[in-house]
Amino acid sequence: MPDLPTPDAPLRIGTRGSPLALAQAHETRARLMAAFDLPEAAFQIEVIKTTGDRIIDRPLKEIGGKGLFTREIEEALAAGVIDIAVHSMKDMPTLQPDGLIIDCYLPREDVRDAFVTLSGAAFADLPSGSVVGSSSLRRRAQIILRRPDLKVVEFRGNVQTRMKKLGDGVADATFLAMAGLNRLKMEDVPRHATDVAEMLPAVAQGCIGIERRVADQNAAQMLAAIHHAETGMRLNCERQFLKTLDGSCETPIAGLAELDGTMLRFRGEILRPDGSDVLTVAGECPIKDGAALGERLAQDLLDRAPDGFFDWRI
Secondary structure (H helix, E strand, O other): OOOOOOOOOOEEEEEOOOHHHHHHHHHHHHHHHHHHOOOHHHEEEEEOOOHHHHOOOOOHHHOOOOOOOOHHHHHHHHOOOOOEEEEEHHHOOOOOOOOEEEEEEOOOOOOOEEEEOOOOOOHHHOOOOOEEEOOOHHHHHHHHHHOOOOEEEOOOOOHHHHHHHHHOOOOOEEEEEHHHHHHOOOOOOOOEEEOOOOOOOOOOOOOEEEEEEOOOHHHHHHHHOOOOHHHHHHHHHHHHHHHHOOOOOOOOEEEEEEEEOOEEEEEEEEEOOOOOOEEEEEEEEEHHHHHHHHHHHHHHHHHHOOOOOOOOOO
């Protein structure tokens, strides 16, 4: 049994300050409270502003790409300012800093992308020439691949900011993660869930990961009580796929692992940023071999890619 936090010595949970990030931190706290019968006062949520939060007037690829939404939080964790850190796993680089580890995942939410437009129209019905806003290089490439007649513009900010931009006419439509809308309980947002066969999600979309110091075995014992094994099995494959491709949150890579009995099935794709080309891959294996499958399929894409296909990687 771990030494449990108390109101006088609370467990400090690090997070970004957006409404969605706070919702994820609150979910983590609620699960730990339930697992150990602890009061809310035994936890302290620490909001940490990241580079990606501070610089909102430029595309992500112009300010560094990897670790934009995690670096300052991980520095605080390594320094002992916080005890654990809650992350959206699709924002996470595939390599953790020395001394830090992510081995706890909460149950995965809806993995699909949501097409959002105030008119309530479906993506296929959007008039030619309409403007679609997105900050995701993966979504931008997928949009252009499927609808080259649309105009795609940079569209950064949290869910609330993006909805305001739609209302202000900055764009006619956007794509958001169904997981975020669900966690924020934003049932009033008009959306069409996009089937994964039509738009493959980002690696680890819908997943919350909790990072800790490797040496902190007390935190390890607490987090083990709320770890969702199935989500971890799926991410073993997806994140190894991403790692082998040397991907980041600013790389147009998509991938999804799903479990079926004792088997794991994976589909992945990598696109040119301008949506002019896409390479796809799929395979299956016993669940225990998920990471090896992710690596093998990524290597297959690397071997098949034409000269220059990966010149844009950051």
